[in-house]
Amino acid sequence: MSRLRLFTGKGGVGKTTLAAATAAGLAARGRKTLVVSTDPAHSLGDTFARRLTPEPTEVDSCLSGAQVDSRGLVDATWQELRGKLRSALSGAGLDALEAEELTVLPGVDELLALTEVQRLAETGRWDTVVVDCGPTAETLRLLSLPEAVSGYLNRMFGWQAKLAARGTVEAVKRLAAHLESLRALLTDAERTAVRLVCTPERVVVAETHRTLSALALRGIRVDGVIVNRLLPAPRGWRGPAASWLRARRGQQDAVLAELAGSGLASFARVEHRAIEPVGLDALREIAAELYGDADPLSDNGSDPVPLLQISEVDGGYQLRVALPLGRDAEVELARVDDDLAITVDGFRRLVPLPEQVRACRITGAESGPRGLVVSFTEGQG
The missing domain is CATH 3.40.50.300 (P-loop containing nucleotide triphosphate hydrolases)
Incomplete structure (x- = not known):
């Protein structure tokens, strides 16, 4: 490919x-x-x-x-599937308006x-x-x-x-x-x-x-x-x-x-x-x-950085989230079961936490140009 x-x-x-x-x-x-x-x-x-x-x-x-x-792809591909779904849902007991709403794909x-x-x-x-x-x-x-x-x-x-x-x-x-x-x-x-x-x-x-x-x-x-x-x-x-x-x-x-x-x-x-x-x-x-003479696909030889990197510290762990953050970036963090909900300037994603910190509690977080650093302490809080 x-x-x-x-x-x-x-x-x-x-x-x-x-x-x-x-x-x-x-x-x-x-x-x-x-x-x-x-x-x-x-x-x-x-x-x-x-x-x-x-x-x-x-x-x-x-x-x-x-x-x-x-638009041509929509007319040729999606409309056919949508029509089948709409007919099936209507036949399954939904009224026409509900079936129409359910088959709208933004x-x-x-x-x-x-x-x-x-x-x-x-x-x-x-x-x-x-x-x-x-x-x-x-x-x-x-x-x-x-x-x-x-x-x-x-x-x-x-x-x-x-x-x-x-x-x-x-x-x-x-x-x-x-x-x-x-x-x-x-x-x-x-x-x-x-x-x-x-x-x-x-x-x-x-x-x-x-x-x-x-x-x-x-x-x-x-x-x-x-x-x-x-x-x-x-x-x-x-x-x-x-x-x-x-x-x-x-x-x-x-x-x-x-x-x-x-x-x-x-x-x-x-x-x-x-x-x-x-x-x-x-x-x-x-x-x-x-x-110049460089390969147009080259990225200066830099290796892809994983989104999450975890390291042990005294009494717990530090989780680095590799996000390039602007000076005025608005960042929100929340724990949702075994996921970390990260919101940056309105963009939100649930990131599965590494297994090592799932039994830990979040005790702090800092942000900077290199991303977020979230501190975990052993034991649920």
Whole structure:
């Protein structure tokens, strides 16, 4: 199967261009690459100055491109299953309104888009599939769907006996198994990683920090951050325009310094261009600036860090939760039986506690750029 690199970022930061440039750079090295967009904006084809369809189209030697048609997938795939479920539930004693409500699956468009990416990756035709995802908020919802839809399916399995008589339960089981395979793909750190794109602006960087935390909570690896549209330093320039550029670049440098001091010391930079980068030549130029002679899939040789790391201390244990936290991150912790409920800036996940601390009580917690450190003392409290 192919390796996956998913590009996302706040709307307007240039993630589509950098995803296309990365794909062009991989293809220029002779690696069979597919770049596919799940972004409803459909701008990937514009970046290559050619029309893309839902089926992969050859863009250049070793490079193909595709634009997922989420609405078409819904019409072709989900409506049929939903109709069967609705009929089965109505026949099992639910009125039409209840059956209609139960078969509404929020985010089905995005879920089927992710399913299509998985299908393309499993064909074995490409070494790498580069995915141009939607803006950050949409991407987080996309990547959380396989887990979130489990609750929906649990409700469906509550009607398992009644559905079985109508032959629908097997379809629901297949959907559940498929969702588990999607979740496994997204959390496979050897194959899948997200690359975040931002611009050197405080609001954008703050959202990047929140995204890093949200992805870490879901067990999805981030292998790099790219700072895009860095203004050139006006050395030796004079006049009002040079003064404006100097001031603006000074602000950007200050943001970069804050970014480096917040635990993200390693990030790539791409300068702003006077001419919009469209076409393969312009995209290869960006790839050369971004990666040089390095492998575009390289993450500086850093190994994936496990979400939970436990160590013994006097009288108990310390549990480190590897979450990159912004300076103003809002963090909440709660013990729920054998799980630790972690909420960071509104994103919540139940994390199973390691067996060593299940019989212990929480006695303290600290947060910092490297994540959370939760202290446990032996004995229930």
